[in-house]
Amino acid sequence: MRKQNLLTLTSTLLIGSALVLGGCGNNGGNASSPSVSPASSPAGESASPSASAGGEPVTLTAFLFNMDKRQALEETFKKFTEQNPSITVDLLVNDQDYYTVLKTKIASNDMPDIVMGEYGDLLELGQAGHILDLANDAYIGNYSEQIRSQMTTPDGKIYGIPLDISGMGIYYNKDLFKEAGIEAFPKTQTELREAIDKLKANNITPFGLAVADGWTLAHTLFTTIAGTADDVKALAENAKAGQSIQSDRLKQGFATLDLIYGNADPQASSNNYNASLSLLAQGKVAMLQQGYWAYSSIIDINKDAKLGFGAIPYSDNADDAKLGVNVNVSYAITTKSAHQEAAKKLFEWLTTKEGNGIANENMKQIPAIEGVTVSSNPIADDILSYVNAQKVVPWSQVLMNGSTRVEAEAIMQGYFFKKKTAEDVMTEIAASWAKK
Known part of the structure; x- marks a missing residue:
């Protein structure tokens, strides 16, 4: 299959239009976002980070809503585990009433390690103290300046990492x-x-x-x-x-x-x-x-x-x-996670050219990390043609x-x-x- 470097797509897309962080899985992220209550303790203080990849075995629980990408994500996380044998990732997927269930998990103090959502939804969760601010994590530097600007809140926080761009x-x-x-x-x-x-x-x-x-x-x-x-x-x-x-x-x-x-x-x-x-x-x-x-x-x-x-x-x-065309959904680490270090190890890998390439090759998506090469397809090529012609607009629903x-x-x-x-x-x- 012909390979195509999608760096031009990412750079042109972000320079040519004022995009907004957000996106959708197969339910479009349209389930109602929770009206969240503040966490009982400040972000990052409610749980102690777990051992690193070389320590005791850790199982991360990721609660997601993109059912149609479940198999692709499972295959991606298996590749991560091959390189980090002490860390495995279990997926819980709900594409019908995701945010209602998440709200229940928050209320019952039963939060998973990783959640996903639109920019606005993660902003609300972050401001309530339920997910970590990742702005100072070194792997955030793997994104281009243009992408980072779309990930950053007005007060300088970054609550989630996107894997791909969509149309x-x-x-x-x-x-x-x-x-x-x-x-x-x-x-x-x-x-x-x-x-x-x-x-x-x-x-x-x-x-x-x-x-x-x-x-x-x-x-x-x-x-x-x-x-x-x-x-x-x-x-x-x-x-x-x-x-x-x-x-x-x-x-x-x-x-x-x-x-x-x-x-x-x-x-x-x-x-x-x-x-x-x-x-x-x-x-x-x-x-x-x-x-x-x-x-x-x-x-x-x-x-x-x-x-x-x-x-x-x-x-x-x-x-x-x-x-x-817009940056797609983002993944976040909860403040209640007992395995924050392991989750950050996963996020670090997903934002490398290797990890992001594997994820997007499996999901057949357009990488959010510059310089990542994935297999081309006719739909990605069509999206690229609009982006290169600067004939794109951001999505309204993420606002x-x-x-x-x-x-x-x-x-x-x-x-x-x-x-x-x-x-x-x-x-x-x-x-x-x-x-x-």
Whole structure:
């Protein structure tokens, strides 16, 4: 398989756009973040670090929500254990109500050694004293200055380490596009409408959709907000201050949502995430809005699927079509861990070129560490093309509180079933975003 150095991707991505630390696993990190209570003792003082890799055997417990990456992470951690025989890592995975369970673990003083989350969620956990500040750990220097700036809180703390960078856009089946006579992925709403008409004329279902998993619909809103904003970070700050998020561009963006929702497969209302991936992989739908994290699962279903990845068009100006690209979820060490030294040994390895390369090769993701070389694939190449052209925007959802991400699920399900208007959606999301 052809190898490609993704250093250019990381550097250009962070220089060319104001990205925000955060991201998603296969549930998008949309489970409600906990309203956490302060830890009983200051960060780093609640537990004594364990013996190092050369000491007594240690088993780290990692509580994660990315079920679709479980096998890849298990294989990665086995490689770490081969080099550090006294440290093993056990995974606990919950991709349905992750933050609710984590909140229960906090309340019952039953914290794992390692947790994961969005930037905002880890910030809340860190400020409450539940996870360690890693800012002074030497391995943080393995990240580029641009990446570190996205990991750092306003008061100089770093609560987690990201392994990869991801993108959000539309997967499309190249064979079905060719069959319908579509020569290139649409860059405008008019071109998207024309492509849909050509697909339907050839009895090809244009879009897959997973309405039963509300987080997938929430993501269609998040990309619409980001893809129509002049400045996503400024919009987020204004929303938190109670200002309206409505704009002519955002209103026009809902026309794209209508094209996706109105041309989805007949079983869309009952499909879940996995079903939607199967439809795309098996060539039963031509397009699916999803994140890069889904690629490995799609290829597992059909390794011969010929796919491309494009930016979602929200207007009739081709220059407006930009791909959502962001640093992905981060991993953190809890202050209650009795094995902090061993956990930091793992984090140190994951941020080396070797460890980060193994992790991203297994997960089929884009490395967050500069200079790491992993196997290329068509979707990563497409993301790279947008990044190098500086046609990317940051994700909006990582700038929201956890409750807003959850509320967006029901709001967008209401929009799909025509129980809410675009005006309702914009008003309700803005109100939720403004909650303290």
